Amino acid sequence: MCPAKVSDHAERGYIIPIGGGERKVHTSAILTRFIKLCGGSKARIAIIPTASRLVDTGDRYRDVFEEIGVASADIVTLDERSDCEDMIKLATLEKATGIFMTGGDQLRLATIIGGTSVARLMRRANAEGIHIAGTSAGAAFIPEHMIAFGRGGATPKGGLATLAPGLGLTNKVIIDQHFRERGRLGRLLSALSYNPFGIGLGVDEDTAAFIGPDDVIEIVGSGGITVIDPTGLEHSSMADVSRGKPVCLIGIRLHILLDGGRFDLSTREASPSSG
Amino acid sequence: MCPAKVSDHAERGYIIPIGGGERKVHTSAILTRFIKLCGGSKARIAIIPTASRLVDTGDRYRDVFEEIGVASADIVTLDERSDCEDMIKLATLEKATGIFMTGGDQLRLATIIGGTSVARLMRRANAEGIHIAGTSAGAAFIPEHMIAFGRGGATPKGGLATLAPGLGLTNKVIIDQHFRERGRLGRLLSALSYNPFGIGLGVDEDTAAFIGPDDVIEIVGSGGITVIDPTGLEHSSMADVSRGKPVCLIGIRLHILLDGGRFDLSTREASPSSG
Structure with missing residues (x-):
């Protein structure tokens, strides 16, 4: 589950956890920034709606991405682990310039995608410069260590958070959403x-951390x-x-x-918005 | 509303904010520690139930203090500002070795006691070594700057907390309870x-900060x-x-x-329980 190695001639793609509840309209600052990164009108977006149990979750994002204006927006349905070895689905992911994981339940993502060819492809693609975003459960799933579940509350308690292995695009952060x-x-x-070992990112709704190849996070x-x-x-x-x-x-x-605002995962320095 | 000056030959009394919901029984670690500080079987406790609108709030604490074993436990009823100039009530407070403020609404404490002879007496008594505890609203009222009201939630927002002048036993902390x-x-x-300027103390229920004369806080x-x-x-x-x-x-x-655990308000160093 470690992030794939970025080769000398490549630059890692952005990793973009979104806190859920983002505005699903073509004027959304988060979604338009994501599409711009992925090539704007030349972007080829693959949407993974696996976390959700609703049938139209992927459609909603496809409609918004098409309204923003992309070359293609394809829904890659992964409902069983065997789907994650399907050559046609893998080919769709392979040609994407950006991959977007919807919200739902991060344990669906982990149980269906974890350890499959899709998971390996996503880590390698990100290391080769493909941008990967996830909202809500899709955000939680991004790092090597994922919060699987746990109740709310302002102060820490023994066993309050249950961790599970995540997708593993980064091992520098743990993400919580909403x-x-x-x-x-x-x-x-x-x-x-x-x-x-890591940095905790508590991401509010309609808010995203754009984690750049240089490990500087910008908040949008x-x-x-x-x-x-x-x-x-x-x-x-x-422990006690x-x-x-x-x-x-x-x-x-x-x-x-x-x-x-920005946060540098290497130096661990924060800076406010300059605006 | 500044704390009264501690004279050269004196040592300030403890200041004891309690987060509310403390066990009101004679085995309560918080209440027995308070009584012990105040002289144990020689303690003379004055109870101020002003924050509460319930008639029996003072009685409950009197019963517990008597069960722990004190020389006297007197309820000082302050329902109007004029009560705070009453010579008999002031005399009861004057002879106390410890003063205890119950929970309820801190704005009742501030509006009734603020600026009166009782408020001045309490600040002076504390500077002369008398211990003052308050639970819930009684805790919020203790510092110079008191949180009057504001909704819950994990992250700060503009105007979320409304401050008001408090009793002013200390200007080094702002206290929130429950x-x-x-x-x-x-x-x-x-x-x-x-x-x-100050340190924020978020005090859980059934938990107290014993702020010593040396400004070291011990958690009980x-x-x-x-x-x-x-x-x-x-x-x-x-500001923006x-x-x-x-x-x-x-x-x-x-x-x-x-x-x-301990926190030193002067050096701002924290240490865990040694046990």
Whole structure:
């Protein structure tokens, strides 16, 4: 599940977790920015609606992408693990300049796509410069370590977040979505406190983190992104507490960034919007 | 509303905000610790039930304090501002070794006690070594700047917290109560981001911050205290956002401390429970 290696002559594509609830219209700042990155009118978008149990989820995005103006927008239906070895579906993904995963349940994505040719293709494509976005469950699925489930609440508790292996486009962040709307700070802190190796990104609805090839994140959208930086963590009692009991954490750094704000995953420096 | 000056020969009394919902039984770690500080069997406790609109709130605490074992536990009923100039009530407060404010609505405390002889007496008594505790609304009322009201939610928004002048026992902290239970991180961050001079203490239910004369806080109780340290705040957009809109904050430090944990308001260093 490690990210595929970026070769010397290539540049990784953008990784774009969206917090869910983005405006599904052609004027959406998030979706238009995604399409522009993918080539604008020359973009070939593959839509993976696997997370959703609704039949029209893919159609809605296809309509919006076509309204924005793309060369093609194809729905790649992956309902069974065997679909992820289908040569026609793999070929559609192979020719895409951008791949978009809809919302729903991230465990559907992980159980159906995990370990298949589609998962390998997506990691390799991203390493070769293809941009991959996911909203809500599609965002949660992006990193190597995914929050599978866990209840809301402002403060961390033993076992509050259940992690599972994700797609593995990056191993530098853990992502939580619908962040402000569902009060998930405690869940994200819990997820990070197991092993504070990475950065927590709490992504609000209608908000996206555009993680560039240089590992600088730019925030786009109407909400905010809560960046949890455990670099300076001095103490975590997660190993000692029983399920549901509060966890002691000392030395967490926290930023709340809005549209135009940036966070550098390498230097771990945050900057506000210059506008 | 500034704290009264502690004279050279005196030591300030403890200031004890409790997050509400503390166990009102004689085995309560919080209440027994408070009584012990106040002199144990020699303690003379004055109970101020002003925040509450219920008639028996003071009685419940009197019963518990008597069960723990004190020299006296007197209810000082302050329902009108004129009550706060009553010589008999002032005399009861004057002879107390500890003063306890119940929960209810902190604006009742502020509107009835603020600016009266009782408020002045309490600040002076604390500077002379008398311990003052407050639970829930009683906790919110303690500092110079009090959160009067504001909705829950994990992330800060413009105008989310409404501040009002409090009792003024300390100007080093802003207190929020029922913290974890009501998801008030956003409210406390909002309150701090107006003017990040102080430390935010988010106190969970059945949990207390025993703020000592040396300004070292010790945590007692079954929940946690979320310490928000804005010392390193690099940027706040609170001045630029309209009401209800998200606020950009960069460089917040956050600790979650449990029973036995400590935070030094002078050095701003946190330490976990040694146990």
